[in-house]
Amino acid sequence: MFGHTRASWCRGLAGATEMDGMAFRPWVPKRVLATPAALGWAAGAAMVERAAGLGAEVVRLAADRLSGLPDAYRDAKTTMAVVVASPSRRRLQAIPPSADWRFDLAEGCPAHCQYCYLAGSLAGPPIIRAYANLPEILGELPGAVGLGRVTSGSVARGGEGTTFECSCYTDPLAIEHLTGSLAASIAYFGEWDAPVQLRFTTKFDAVEPLLGLAHRGRTRVRFSVNARGAERLEGGAPRMGARLAALRRVAMAGYPVGLTVAPILRLADWEGEYERLFREVAEALDGVAADLTCELITHRFTPKSKGVLAGWYPGSPLEMDETTRVRKTTKFGSVKFVFPREEMVGMRRALEGALGRWLPGARVLYWT
Ligand code: SF4
Secondary structure, eight states: OOOOOHHHHHHHHHHHHSOSSSOOOOOOOSEEEEOHHHHTSHHHHHHHHHHHHTTOEEEEOSSSSOOOOOOSHHHHTTEEEEEOOOHHHHSOEEETTTEEEEOOSEEBOSOEETTOTHHHHOOSSOOEEEESOHHHHHTTSGGGTTOOSSSTTOTTTGGGOEEEEOOSSBOTTTTHHHHOHHHHHHHHHHHOOSSEEEEEEESOOOOHHHHTSOOTTOEEEEEEEOOGGGGGGEETSOOHHHHHHHHHHHHHTTOOEEEEEEEEOOOTTHHHHHHHHHHHHHHHTTTOOOOEEEEEEEOOBOHHHHHHHHHHSTTOOOOOOGGGSEEEEOTTSOEEEEOOHHHHHHHHHHHHHHHHHHOTTOEEEEEO
């Protein structure tokens, strides 16, 4: 069923991502698993139809429980399941420091970032689960207006209203050509007459379907960007130049925009590399009156994420050496490894300094 070789998979990846200016091919799953409940939703049926139209093999399951999931990384990463988000999956979660609340349009991502944070948060093979019952998912949001602890009622960020983040467990733009869920959510927030904001982060650049939407400034589109030295860790995602060009297009369409600089890495000449990044963002936004925020997130890993990533990307050059890190225990009792405090202070000073030089109008939301 999953007969392609690793070599052919790698060739396809390289062909799609080689250069900044090259059009990035939208991801197409090899196989789509659809549950009966998901097919009962118009959006679910439409997702399956779009995927089939692009050449995916469609398997209509007899029961709502997912079965026959591939274990191998490369097979899982080319499988999309169209399912219904259960009530427990629809329950809103607090998501500091980004936003008041998290909700999910999907789980999983087709890209191959060797530091992927999903390795530590999602269980099981890394297939993509796209949710068909968007009306039920969005129906959970109104009850949370005014109740968050990050932006709701905050002096510094209160102007953002109650914030809802939809890219914690997926890159929603990476699969938007199959799901349509992001555009529907942006339109929903555009029509919503309340102090609310939708937020998402993406590494993808297919923003055209979003440009004409009646977003009414209620969606902040952030691009996940990094130093050029990090690009070799980001297989299956558009190059940095393509992301910056997309940033310009959404800013010109009136969206509030943002940079998610993550993960900040100890690259050779990291200081010069991040200086270059902010200079390139300034060039990309030249002449555009953008409402720009910046989120700065240093690299960290957990014993679990390190183990999962080592299995997914054997031989990766990503540094995950516990002996050069500080071990921290979170309030939930889990362990993570972060940069030592002195190094953190130096990196923060350097990055915020470069940001101030090149993008003085950008508002830093947090450093972590
Ligand atoms: S784009 Fe984000 S979610 Fe997707 S693989 Fe990369 S880090 Fe993971």
